[in-house]
Amino acid sequence: MxxxxxxxxxxxxxxxxxxxxxxxxxxxxxxxxxxxxxxxxxxxxxxxxxxxxxxxxxxxxxxxxxxxxxxxxxxxxxxxxxxxxxxxxxxxxxxxxxxxxxTVERTAATSVLAVDELARPDAATLAVIGSGPVARAHLRYARAVRDFTSVRMYSPSLTASATPEDTAAVPEGVTVTGSAEEAVAGADVVLLCTSAARPVIDVTGLRPGAVVTSISTNAPRAHEIDPRALAAVDVYGDHRPTVTTTAGEMTIAAEQGLWSAADLRGDLPELLTGACPAPTGDRPVFFRSVGLGxxxxxxxxxxxxx
Structure with a gap:
């Protein structure tokens, strides 16, 4: 054999x-x-x-x-x-x-699986923070679950110093903005696809019901939003036992007494089987993934x- x-x-x-x-x-x-x-x-x-x-x-x-x-x-x-x-x-x-x-594919698809469960059916405005392969994969999957009529992208590599190769990599139908704040203003869905170890947007300034997804990076205790913001948003994760002990903003907020694992509203297994509450609709929604086997x-x- x-x-x-x-x-x-x-x-x-x-x-x-x-x-x-x-x-x-x-x-x-x-x-x-x-x-x-x-x-x-x-x-x-x-x-x-x-x-x-x-x-x-x-x-x-x-x-x-x-x-x-x-x-x-x-x-x-x-x-x-x-x-x-x-x-x-x-x-x-x-x-x-x-x-x-x-890893690029499963990271993007997991974020978008959460978007499909958490975002409003009529979500029309999408913001992507980042422009690399992970960001482009997120966009490809997002377009498979919602008919976005407006897509904005921000990345430092797409500013005035961008090379022709940088701009050529921007997907069709995407508007490049000059700042992250401009990209996320009024957005229904925000996909954070960076390698940042510190916050890149103010999630509390988003419209009620807006869904923000965030991924992991190799930087220790990395977080793409301010840990203090967790108390002001509906928080979900990919897998409850793992995300609450691994995600940088969650562990930092828990250590500072600002948030606890008990405040996680649900994870993907629970969302897909109706075992957790849906978003309240009166504040932004934050979904965090850390990568799973x-x-x-x-x-x-x-x-x-x-």
Missing amino acids: STEIPVLEILPELPASRVLNALRAAFTELAEGKAAQPPQTVTLLPGGGDVIAYQAVQGDAYGVKVSPYLPQPGGKAVVTAWTLLLSTRTGRPLLLCDAGAL IEDVAIARLLLAR
């Missing part, structure tokens, strides 16, 4: 609808106890850096993504990611995948099926 397994170093294109449906099924199975999501683990490396392991079980597959963060003397840190899928029936490896592109496994299974 052959011992060869598929090794993917380039991610094939996957339709947004298929990715969103795969994640919707995975989080629903997690709510029903048909999937397992252990906490992520961080191994600190002697001399600096770390390796984060994201594990999960869905169906007859166990998956683990390992993501090293390797600081380099006088240069940019090396960040890689690899996902391994194993059969829980035979114990044999099924797939090894360079998870760089996979179940997301990696769901998309790796899609890749395996191809």
Whole structure:
């Protein structure tokens, strides 16, 4: 019997609808106890850096993504990611995948799955903060769940010093603004897609019912909004046990007595099964994701099926 397994170093294109449906099924199975999501683990490396392991079980597959963060003397840190899928029936490896592109897709799709559950059906104005691959992926998925008539984007790389390559990467139908404040003014949905370790917008100044999503970065205790703002918004996360102990703004706010894990209104498994309250509608909504193994496994299974 052959011992060869598929090794993917380039991610094939996957339709947004298929990715969103795969994640919707995975989080629903997690709510029903048909999937397992252990906490992520961080191994600190002697001399600096770390390796984060994201594990999960869905169906007859166990998956683990390992993501090293390797600081380099006088240069940019090396960040890689690899996902391994194993059969829980035979114990044999099924797939090894360079998870760089996979992480971009599952991060964006998870944010937008939350948008689909939390945003008003008639949401028409979208703001994207960031312009890199993660931001463009967020925009692609967002357009799959709402018919946005106005899309604005802000990134420092798209200011007056932008190169022709920077401006050429701006998706069609997107208006570039001169500031984050201009981009988010009056927006129904705001997608924060930065590597910032400090707040990039004032979430409390958004219109009632506006949905803001935020992602993780490698910076310690990174947060794209002010931790003090959590008390003034409806807060949701990707997975309750993980996000409340990992997300920078949540841990900081909890330490300062400004917010607690009990204030989290719901997570994706609960939203998808109706086990948590909907947004109040009278203040902004904040959704925070930290990245989960179940997301990696769901998309790796899609890749395996191809």
